[in-house]
Amino acid sequence: MNDPVRRALVAGHADFAAGLVSAVELITGRGSVLVPIQVKGLCGDDIQQLLYETMKESGVRVIFTDLQVGSCTMAARKVLRTLGEGTLVAGANLPMLLDFALSSNPDIAAAAEQAAERGRVAVSVHKGGGIPA
Amino acid sequence: MTLVLNRIDDRLIHGQVVVGWGQPLDVRFIVLVDDAVAESEWEQELYRMGVPPEMEIRFHSAADAATRLDEYRMEGQPGILLTGDIATMRALVERGGVRDVNIGGIHHRAGRVQHLRYVFLSEAEQEALRELATHGALVTAQDVPAARAIPLNELLGAREDA
Numbered sequence: 001m002n003d004p005v006r007r008a009l010v011a012g013h014a015d016f017a018a019g020l021v022s023a024v025e026l027i028t029g030r031g032s033v034l035v036p037i038q039v040k041g042l043c044g045d046d047i048q049q050l051l052y053e054t055m056k057e058s059g060v061r062v063i064f065t066d067l068q069v070g071s072c073t074m075a076a077r078k079v080l081r082t083l084g085e086g087t088l089v090a091g092a093n094l095p096m097l098l099d100f101a102l103s104s105n106p107d108i109a110a111a112a113e114q115a116a117e118r119g120r121v122a123v124s125v126h127k128g129g130g131i132p133a
Numbered sequence: 134m135t136l137v138l139n140r141i142d143d144r145l146i147h148g149q150v151v152v153g154w155g156q157p158l159d160v161r162f163i164v165l166v167d168d169a170v171a172e173s174e175w176e177q178e179l180y181r182m183g184v185p186p187e188m189e190i191r192f193h194s195a196a197d198a199a200t201r202l203d204e205y206r207m208e209g210q211p212g213i214l215l216t217g218d219i220a221t222m223r224a225l226v227e228r229g230g231v232r233d234v235n236i237g238g239i240h241h242r243a244g245r246v247q248h249l250r251y252v253f254l255s256e257a258e259q260e261a262l263r264e265l266a267t268h269g270a271l272v273t274a275q276d277v278p279a280a281r282a283i284p285l286n287e288l289l290g291a292r293e294d295a
Contacts, residue, residue: 013148041240041241041247041250041251041253042240042241043143043144043238043239043240043241043242044143044144044145044147045143046240046241046242067147067148067152068182068183069146069147069148069151069152069183069184070147070148071144071147071148073183074144074145074146074147074179074180074183077179078179081175
């Protein structure tokens, strides 16, 4: 398989982005479709600037973030407003990014929306070894 | 209850504030004091969407907030006073009677030196923090509740490699 092109940024607290992207790479070999953004030690304005510049340079218009209330999410929303385009998915998890990385949908925003739904339903609770209802 | 935390954090509303402090302190409102945000309906909406429904945000300019703090201190529920910079908090200490100040996040910028993982200060900002203390405010650095509150003298004496 050819080296996949970059299709989305991943940003979040601590090593969230690098950790998830490395997991996607381990499981699918397609971690390179995702660009992990390191924001440790950056203020909100600098996060916004970093996301903006990365999106401008790479042409990527999809961002996955960890927390809806997180500073990366706030910064990403401001960037999308500045750019006037793009898709933000807040609350990203591994099943979501796996689905996105494996998607061949040429409509990247649509692939992100589909992945968001996959991530949403991939959460399950197991008690006492039973099968979830 | 009252304002249970007076915090300087240049990221304003984010995970540490809403979840890290907000949940254990059962915070029901945040007083966000920032002149630019107070003028921007869009930014206010952005921050409102970032907090859980049981938490309210009130937006004020620095001048406006200084006259409202007594009112917020008498609220029946716990709240957080939040500014994005030292100068705004200083105005509230001087005119609004804030007695203790939590430095939660002042991040890297040109001209600043790293003191802690989450605190970078210029010479002018160091002096501004000393002046907060001379106005009677107890100034400590503490990013999350589980961390140790670091006294101002220790903070200013600390230097870390960036």
